[in-house]
Amino acid sequence: MIELAPYIGRELTYDEAWLYCATLDFKNHRDWRMPTRAEYEHHDSIYATAWHDGRMHRGANFDFKHITQPVRTVCK
Secondary structure, three states: OEEEOOOOOOOEOHHHHHHHHHHOOEOOEOOOEOOOHHHHHHOOOOOOOEOOHHHOOOOOOOOOOEEOOOEEEOOO
16 A cells, blocks of 8 residues: 655656655655556556656656656555
8 A cells, every 4th residue: 555745746857756755754754755667557646647667767768857746655
C-alpha cells in the first residue's frame, strides 16, 4: 500500500523530481520516492504524466519536465 504526497503545482526535470522526493518532509515522513512503474500503472490517483522509475531507461530525455507525484510505502 502506498501514500501519495500532494502535487506541488509545477513540472520538474528528472533530477529536480528525484531531489524533491529525496528531501521531502511531509506529515513528518522523510521516506518519499518516485513511484515504481507498477504503482504508476495501477494507481488511479497518480498523474498520468508523472515521473516514475519506468521512465528511467536508456535514451530517456531527463531534461524534459513531468509532474512529480511522491509516494511512500505504508506498512500495516
